[in-house]
Amino acid sequence: MAKTETDLLDDAQLEAFFEAGREEVPELSDSFMAALLQDAAQVQPQAHAFAPKRAARPFWKELVAQIGGWPALAGMATATVAGVWIGFAAPDQLETLSGGVLLAGDYASVDTIYDVQDFAPNYFGTDLLIEEEG
Amino acid sequence: MALDAYAAATDEALLTLYGNGDPSAAQILTTRLAPRVLGYASRLLGGDRAEAEDVTQEAMLRLWKQAPEWRRGEAKISTWLYTVTTNLCTDRLRKRRSVDIDAIEEPADGKPSAVDGLIQADRATALQDALNTLPERQRVAVALRHLEGATNPEIADILEISVEAVESLTARGKKALAMALAGRRKELGYGED
Numbered sequence: 001m002a003k004t005e006t007d008l009l010d011d012a013q014l015e016a017f018f019e020a021g022r023e024e025v026p027e028l029s030d031s032f033m034a035a036l037l038q039d040a041a042q043v044q045p046q047a048h049a050f051a052p053k054r055a056a057r058p059f060w061k062e063l064v065a066q067i068g069g070w071p072a073l074a075g076m077a078t079a080t081v082a083g084v085w086i087g088f089a090a091p092d093q094l095e096t097l098s099g100g101v102l103l104a105g106d107y108a109s110v111d112t113i114y115d116v117q118d119f120a121p122n123y124f125g126t127d128l129l130i131e132e133e134g
Numbered sequence: 135m136a137l138d139a140y141a142a143a144t145d146e147a148l149l150t151l152y153g154n155g156d157p158s159a160a161q162i163l164t165t166r167l168a169p170r171v172l173g174y175a176s177r178l179l180g181g182d183r184a185e186a187e188d189v190t191q192e193a194m195l196r197l198w199k200q201a202p203e204w205r206r207g208e209a210k211i212s213t214w215l216y217t218v219t220t221n222l223c224t225d226r227l228r229k230r231r232s233v234d235i236d237a238i239e240e241p242a243d244g245k246p247s248a249v250d251g252l253i254q255a256d257r258a259t260a261l262q263d264a265l266n267t268l269p270e271r272q273r274v275a276v277a278l279r280h281l282e283g284a285t286n287p288e289i290a291d292i293l294e295i296s297v298e299a300v301e302s303l304t305a306r307g308k309k310a311l312a313m314a315l316a317g318r319r320k321e322l323g324y325g326e327d
Contacts, residue, residue, distance in 0.1 A: 008309070008312040008313055008316050009311075009312040009315050009316055010312075013312075013315075014308060014311060014312050014315070016257065017257050017258075017260065017261040017264075017311075017315060018261070018280040018281060019254075020254040020255070020257035020258040020261060021177075021257075021258050021261045021262070021280075021281045022281055022283075023254060023258070024173070024254075024255065024258040025169050025170070025173050026169055026172045026173050026176060026183070026186075027169065028168055028169055028172065032187055032191075033164065033165075033168075035191060036164050036168055036190075036191060036194050037160060037161060037164060039191065039194065039195045039198065040152070040160035040164065040194070040198050041157075041160065043195065043198045043199050044152060044155060044157075044160065044198065044201075045153055045154070045155055045201070045202055046155050
């Protein structure tokens with residue numbers, strides 16, 4: 001017998017079937033779940049692949065960094081050049097400033113200009129020492 | 135535990151975590167998505183569980199491979215998965231048709247009434263039998279709309295057709311289902327008055 005429109009299920013009846021279908025969610029077996037997770041692990045990008053690589057630095061760069069970088073190195077270079085220059089040029093001003101101690105060519109004359117007492121405090125004078133000896 | 139914190143995360147966020155190498159994300163996503171994919175594939179493939187598992191495994195693998203290139207907001211992961219699953223099932227159905235055209239099950243219409251007042255599982259089985267009688271695209275549209283809860287625009291994306299065409303497909307599919315199930319109305323607990 002051919003079906004007519006009245007033979008059809010109405011929406012509510014059909015919905016009952018859909019509801020039954022929606023409730024029928026298959027459970028994954030343990031072995032199938034394990035297979036899925038194994039696939040996932042196999043193709044998963046590794047975390048370290050995204051971490052920025054630490055570039056190996058040459059020894060001299062490491063040394064400069066330890067000293068304090070290029071500014072510190074420039075300061076040291078300036079001091080070195082200044083030292084060499086002072087050594088060669090022996091400027092008169094330095095002799096004046098140091099009172100002839102540092103750069104006097106004739107070191108014997110230093111004794112004639114300055115006595116030891118000139119560098120020692122007066123209260124620590126030789127008189128005291130002589131009295132003790134006596 | 136981290137799994138609890140992840141339970142509230144969206145599928146997209148979890149896929150991003152997976153792409154960044156997080157080991158827990160895959161487990162949560164699989165638990166969340168794989169049963170739905172398996173159920174959907176099983177419906178399209180006429181209830182063949184083994185074949186549906188193959189399709190699910192392939193679809194999930196494609197999702198994992200897609201993870202590094204996944205762009206946020208591009209598509210919902212569920213929609214993407216349904217698209218992949220639909221295509222995989224369609225391929226298998228085509229191969230199946232070309233191999234053995236007689237393997238298609240006859241509609242269950244007219245089977246003798248087994249017991250009075252069938253339980254939900256029997257209704258689900260009856261629905262599956264009726265779905266098997268529908269043309270492929272109607273089956274896909276009805277399953278997505280009424281069983282997977284997809285919206286018409288989402289189905290339009292999956293099938294690459296217009297929303298109007300989706301509405302037409304689901305309407306025809308529902309009518310055919312109503313026809314197929316009408317013969318089992320009494321058996322399934324609906325009096326024929």
